[in-house]
Amino acid sequence: MDFPFNLNKISASSTKVYLATFDFEVWDLLYKQHYGTTQTYGDLAKALGRSGSHARAIGAACGANGHIIVIPCHRIVASSSKGGFSSGVDRKEWLLHHEHKYS
Numbered sequence: 001m002d003f004p005f006n007l008n009k010i011s012a013s014s015t016k017v018y019l020a021t022f023d024f025e026v027w028d029l030l031y032k033q034h035y036g037t038t039q040t041y042g043d044l045a046k047a048l049g050r051s052g053s054h055a056r057a058i059g060a061a062c063g064a065n066g067h068i069i070v071i072p073c074h075r076i077v078a079s080s081s082k083g084g085f086s087s088g089v090d091r092k093e094w095l096l097h098h099e100h101k102y103s
Contacts, residue, residue: 026061033075036103038096040079059084075099 025048033039041059042052050057055078062073063086074092077083085092 022057023061023064026058027065027071030062030065030071030073030076033072036099038075038077041076041083042079044076062086 026044029044029047039047041055041062044058045052045054048054058076062076063084065071065073065086068074068085068087072095074085074095077096082089082092082096
């Protein structure tokens, strides 16, 4: 996995991290998502070798992402809408517009 952070340095006494390996797999693909591009939750699930029905699990992993600029979960959208965003859909729309404008 090419995840850019050494999670072994997180102190269990100061921070409790309860994440599944699946979350890290999602985050790794999110980290590699190109600036100014979008992908659907279902397409990301398929890129991980799972069926499109895992889209909700992708959304849950995005929701667990505490590093929303470093790991750009705003680039993942629903097939029929922008989808959700932990910082608000208005910020997601702004980020997507900003990236599209400057890419």
